[in-house]
Amino acid sequence: MEYYEFRAMNTNIVLAADGNLDNLTRAFEDTRRYIQQSEQRFSRFLAQSELSRLNRSGGEWFEASPDLYAVLKLAQSYFYQTGGLFDPSILPDLKRLGYDRSMDELRLGEILPVFVWQPQLRSGFDALQLEGESQRIRMPDDMEIDLGGIAKGWIAEQAAKLLIQSASACTVNTGGDMVLLGLPAGQKAWEIGLEDPLHPEQNLTVLAVRPGAVATSSVVKRSWLQGGKLRHHLIDPRNGQPADTIWLSVTAYAPQAAAAEVFAKALLIGGTGQAGGLLAGHPEIAYIAVDGQGKLWGSHNSQEVFYANQ
Amino acid sequence: MKHLKVGLRIWIALCSLAGFLTGWAMLAHSPKPAPAAQTASLEQPVQLPALPPMPSFSQTGSNFQPLPLQPQTSFAMPRLRTGGS
Numbered sequence: 088m089e090y091y092e093f094r095a096m097n098t099n100i101v102l103a104a105d106g107n108l109d110n111l112t113r114a115f116e117d118t119r120r121y122i123q124q125s126e127q128r129f130s131r132f133l134a135q136s137e138l139s140r141l142n143r144s145g146g147e148w149f150e151a152s153p154d155l156y157a158v159l160k161l162a163q164s165y166f167y168q169t170g171g172l173f174d175p176s177i178l179p180d181l182k183r184l185g186y187d188r189s190m191d192e193l194r195l196g197e198i199l200p201v202f203v204w205q206p207q208l209r210s211g212f213d214a215l216q217l218e219g220e221s222q223r224i225r226m227p228d229d230m231e232i233d234l235g236g237i238a239k240g241w242i243a244e245q246a247a248k249l250l251i252q253s254a255s256a257c258t259v260n261t262g263g264d265m266v267l268l269g270l271p272a273g274q275k276a277w278e279i280g281l282e283d284p285l286h287p288e289q290n291l292t293v294l295a296v297r298p299g300a301v302a303t304s305s306v307v308k309r310s311w312l313q314g315g316k317l318r319h320h321l322i323d324p325r326n327g328q329p330a331d332t333i334w335l336s337v338t339a340y341a342p343q344a345a346a347a348e349v350f351a352k353a354l355l356i357g358g359t360g361q362a363g364g365l366l367a368g369h370p371e372i373a374y375i376a377v378d379g380q381g382k383l384w385g386s387h388n389s390q391e392v393f394y395a396n397q
Numbered sequence: 398m399k400h401l402k403v404g405l406r407i408w409i410a411l412c413s414l415a416g417f418l419t420g421w422a423m424l425a426h427s428p429k430p431a432p433a434a435q436t437a438s439l440e441q442p443v444q445l446p447a448l449p450p451m452p453s454f455s456q457t458g459s460n461f462q463p464l465p466l467q468p469q470t471s472f473a474m475p476r477l478r479t480g481g482s
Contacts, residue, residue, distance in 0.1 A: 103476065303481045
């Protein structure tokens with residue numbers, strides 16, 4: 088297995104593949120270029136990204152690229168499938184909480200001003216209009232979108248499809264959201280360390296996962312201090328506040344990376360009370376959750392999915 | 398007959414007296430109750446610490462379960478990891 092690592096989308100990217108080294112060297116470079124170009128398109132922190140231009144187009148029809156249109160169409164579908172727990176239109180809430188710059192900048196430790204929360208009445212994500220034939224998008228004046236909860240998975244999926252053309256098996260890991268295509272030579276499953284949210288330098292366990300996609304949402308990774316209060320980036324769309332959840336992290340498995348990423352987030356925000364409803368009709372999805380004491384919990388199918396070598 | 402009645406009354410009186418004295422002695426040696434000021438009353442309920450919600454099977458309806466595998470930290474660190482970004 089050959090590895091290739093770099094930094095993009097404010098996170099560490101790991102590419103790994105089995106195959107001819109010469110071919111892989113070129114494929115890794117192509118894949119890296121694709122991911123960096125996608126970041127230019129989907130980042131809300133780049134003023135000239137396509138997403139930023141869409142966010143400034145409130146009330147007007149916006150002609151989108153096929154990629155942006157595809158991600159927004161997928162996002163709208165997951166918005167309905169999760170009963171609104173996955174909602175890309177929480178960007179105004181994220182900004183009010185201080186997440187108005189990239190996480191790399193936030194981690195520099197600047198003290199953010201005290202935040203006084205006031206309920207905001209604004210359009211819901213269901214007000215987004217998608218015009219299929221012309222691939223145009225129209226958002227209400229007061230809507231702003233953050234695709235952080237779906238774009239990394241979607242980009243990883245497209246990048247893995249590119250990489251597998253030069254490999255017998257490969258994975259694209261975008262900061263813990265990963266696509267697994269094929270199986271490493273001589274292996275029955277991919278070995279993936281499940282990071283301990285309380286001690287990130289350690290693994291809680293090692294998962295053995297068959298081809299598909301794995302994604303983790305965590306309340307401890309993207310967190311910052313605002314007015315002395317600890318904030319995290321997983322906003323509960325029902326109240327506009329960082330989700331108050333018993334889970335430190337949720338890791339989901341799904342056939343597609345975007346689904347894994349979306350459901351990991353929705354399951355973490357929804358907690359135990361919403362898990363049954365979220366997974367109804369989705370037998371292909373499994374998840375593992377870590378509680379405040381570092382104990383593992385899982386869906387009924389979690390053992391067969393996450394410990395596929397047993 | 399009269400002697401029998403008198404004897405019976407004396408016997409009942411003695412038994413009553415013995416029972417009373419035994420009860421007195423037991424109460425005198427029992428632990429003292431807590432002062433009233435420290436006892437919660439219905440009028441002034443004591444505030445209990447908030448308990449975190451506990452996951453349960455009935456809450457989820459999806460056979461949500463604790464995993465029997467204990468957390469392990471002794472594995473070699475695989476190059477691929479997931480833990481959020």
